[in-house]
């Protein structure tokens with residue numbers, strides 16, 4: 001088995017020792033490994049696009065942002081693997097991927113493949129979710145210095161910093177042709193969010209549809225109710241949260257320069273056209289993974 005390993009040294013503050021153990025185990029299991037260290041944003045995509053032969057599998061070693069950039073450079077038919085060394089690692093929670101490097105290597109070589117259906121935001125693929133409104137402001141507001149030193153705490157501080165703004169913008173979201181209004185929206189492919197929290201019980205990463213969560217009431221009290229519900233995995237039960245299955249979503253806002261986030265990183269500005277991708281990606285998951 002030929003494996004290309006893409007390592008982001010900036011993800012999760014750097015995990016060089018874990019990378020060495022991961023690669024050693026891959027080789028121990030008989031894989032031929034080519035290793036690449038990314039040099040900055042979008043370098044993983046560029047590197048893969050220029051590679052003539054990506055091998056049987058490309059493994060992203062980093063967080064959700066690294067996986068996103070690998071996904072966007074992945075050649076058709078090549079499997080995607082992940083060894084999660086990032087900060088939140090939402091995709092790894094979704095797929096039940098192990099944290100230990102040796103176990104993660106065994107999943108890549110000896111696990112099974114499932115077909116994951118990504119979606120595209122303005123043409124670019126994402127695997128877990130994208131969001132606008134409060135969700136995107138939080139991602140935009142994360143202090144990268146604090147994130148590097150203290151990890152998830154940076155997200156908590158950004159969440160607190162943006163709470164009072166919630167409700168100041170209204171968005172028009174067209175879900176499979178149906179126009180709806182909201183004060184924030186998350187378009188999710190998977191069930192998890194922000195780590196191990198369950199955002200949507202309706203979502204299924206293997207299904208060629210996304211789940212659209214619309215936050216349709218304004219006000220800080222409503223937002224706090226939603227955040228509490230997220231902790232309990234009951235977001236879709238909150239009065240004022242709509243959850244719809246869709247294949248095509250359009251989002252716009254009267255005001256200019258409203259940010260969008262995808263897979264936990266800034267991803268440009270509105271308007272946003274989100275469509276389910278027509279090319280599923282084979283992903284390496286543990287034998288025990290059940291959709």
Ligand SMILES: Nc1ncnc2c1ncn2[C@@H]1O[C@H](COP(=O)(O)OP(=O)(O)OP(=O)(O)O)[C@@H](O)[C@H]1O
Pocket residue numbers: 008009010011012013038039040041042043062063064065066067069085086087088089090263264265
């Ligand atoms: N060599 C590098 N130096 C700095 N940044 C890089 C480098 N290589 C890639 N990046 C950028 O680092 C960003 C953050 O990486 P990633 O999202 O994987 O880690 P994380 O933020 O720690 O984890 P998570 O997204 O799971 O919270 C990526 O969006 C990527 O563009």
